[in-house]
Amino acid sequence: MFETARYEGRRRLRGAAILTAGVAAYAGFIVWYFTVLEGVDYEDVFEDLPPAMLEAFGIQNLSTIEGFLGAQLFSFVWLLGLGLYFAYVAGGVVARDVETERMDLLLSFPVTRSRLLVEKFAALLVPMVAVNAFGGLIIYLLVLAIGERIAVDHLFLTHLLSVPFLLVCAGVGLAFSVAVDRAAIAERAAVGTVFVLYLVESVVGGAEGYDWIQYLSPTQYYEPTPILIDGSFEPIDSVILLVAFAGLLILSQALFERRDI
Numbered sequence: 001m002f003e004t005a006r007y008e009g010r011r012r013l014r015g016a017a018i019l020t021a022g023v024a025a026y027a028g029f030i031v032w033y034f035t036v037l038e039g040v041d042y043e044d045v046f047e048d049l050p051p052a053m054l055e056a057f058g059i060q061n062l063s064t065i066e067g068f069l070g071a072q073l074f075s076f077v078w079l080l081g082l083g084l085y086f087a088y089v090a091g092g093v094v095a096r097d098v099e100t101e102r103m104d105l106l107l108s109f110p111v112t113r114s115r116l117l118v119e120k121f122a123a124l125l126v127p128m129v130a131v132n133a134f135g136g137l138i139i140y141l142l143v144l145a146i147g148e149r150i151a152v153d154h155l156f157l158t159h160l161l162s163v164p165f166l167l168v169c170a171g172v173g174l175a176f177s178v179a180v181d182r183a184a185i186a187e188r189a190a191v192g193t194v195f196v197l198y199l200v201e202s203v204v205g206g207a208e209g210y211d212w213i214q215y216l217s218p219t220q221y222y223e224p225t226p227i228l229i230d231g232s233f234e235p236i237d238s239v240i241l242l243v244a245f246a247g248l249l250i251l252s253q254a255l256f257e258r259r260d261i
Contacts, residue, residue, distance in 0.1 A: 002119060002122075004106070004111070004116060004119040004120060005119035005120075005122045005123055008119065008120055008122075008123030009122070009123040009125075009126045011123070012123050012124070012126040012127055013126060015089075015127055016126050016127035016130040016131065017130070019085070019127050019130070019131050020127075020130050020131050020134045020135055020138075023077060023082075023131055023135045024134070024135060024138040024139075026073070026077060027069075027073055027077075027135065027138060027139050027142060028138075028142055030068070030069065030072045030073045031065075031069075031139075031142040031143060031145075031146055032146075033072070034065060034068045034069075034072075034146070034148075035146050064229070065143055065148040065149075065150055066150055066151075066154065066225075066228040066229045067225065067228070067229055069139070069143075069150075069228060070224050070225030070226075070227075070228045070229065071225060073139075074158060074162075074224035074225065074228065075224060075225065078162050078165075078166075078224060079165075079198065079219055079222070079224070080195075080198055082131065082162075082166055082169075083165070083166065083169040083194050083198065083218075083219075084169070084191050084194055084195060086124065086127075086128065086166050086169045086170040086173065087169045087170060087172050087173040087190040087191050087193070087194040088173060088187045088190060088191050089124060089127075089170070089173065090121065090124060090169075090170040090171070090172070090173025090174045090177060090190065091173035091174075091176050091177050091183065091186040091187035091188075091189070091190035091191070092173075092177060092183040092186065092187055093120050093121060093124070093173070093174060093177045094117065094120065094174070094177040094178050094186075094256065095176075095177045095178075095180055095181060095182060095183040095185070095186040095187075096183035098181050099181060099182055099183050113253075113256050113257050114253045114256070114257065117174075117178070117252060117253055117256050118249070118253075121170070121174055121249070124170050128163065128166055128167075128170075129163075132159040132160070132162060132163065133159070135159070136155055136156065136158075136159040139155065140152065140155055150228070151231065153231065154227060154228050154229070154230070154231045155228065157227050157231060157233065158224050158227045158228050161222060161224075161227060161233060161237075161238055162222060162224070164221075164222070164238045164241035164242050164245065165218050165219070165221065165222035165241055167241070167242070167245040168218040168241050168244050168245045168248065169194050169218065171244070171245045171248030171249055171252070172190050172193050172194055172248060173186070173187070173190035173194075174248065174249070174252045175190075175248050175251055175252045175255070176189045176190045176193075177190075177252075178252050178255045178256040178259065179255055194218075197216065197217040197218060197219065198217065198219055200213055200214065200216060200217045201214045201216075201217035201219045201220050202219070218241060218244065220237075221237035221238070221240050221241050222237065222238075222241065
């Protein structure tokens with residue numbers, strides 16, 4: 001059982017290692033940069049910025065390592081960088097095999113389309129878990145290396161609660177992957193959709209009269225900075241993300257079952 005998931009998961013090990021190394025390198029730069037800016041009066045630097053921009057980039061209390069990491073690392077790498085990455089990768093899960101005609105071979109095996117889709121998608125958990133588990137450990141060690149302290153439970157929650165958010169981003173990519181035949185189209189459409197949703201919540205959502213639109217974006221339901229600073233989060237937000245992911249997965253399965261390949 002789960003032969004497809006194991007095979008696809010092993011194929012993603014190298015990519016997971018490269019992704020984790022890249023995130024760790026950027027985290028190292030951000031932690032080092034925090035030491036360079038020690039003593040800077042952040043209140044003066046950001047006092048002229050509009051509140052909407054401060055909220056969009058997760059800027060809260062940059063004089064602490066938690067606030068600095070939230071604004072400079074998690075609000076960009078996890079919310080935008082990894083969100084786009086998993087949307088892009090998921091966009092090729094099915095479409096690439098259809099384009100190369102490998103899907104014909106896979107469907108010749110005694111396995112249902114629904115199970116095949118779930119197992120191929122499950123392989124994305126390899127880089128998703130790796131970047132959060134090892135990335136979180138590396139970030140913690142880097143913070144200790146500069147003589148700072150960060151609450152382990154807050155850092156753990158920040159990474160754990162990012163998983164439902166990343167699943168939704170990957171779910172968007174999966175939906176496009178089963179809807180089109182060309183991987184490049186699916187990947188670009190997935191990346192474009194996730195990026196637009198990011199802009200919707202960050203820019204448009206704060207406009208007067210358009211507050212409702214921000215609830216369409218998954219970024220509305222995952223705010224890493226408050227979790228890092230004081231561990232505050234709303235459990236219902238993660239539930240909403242998991243429900244959204246389940247809906248995208250069911251939609252993808254329904255589309256895949258009806259496709260003529």
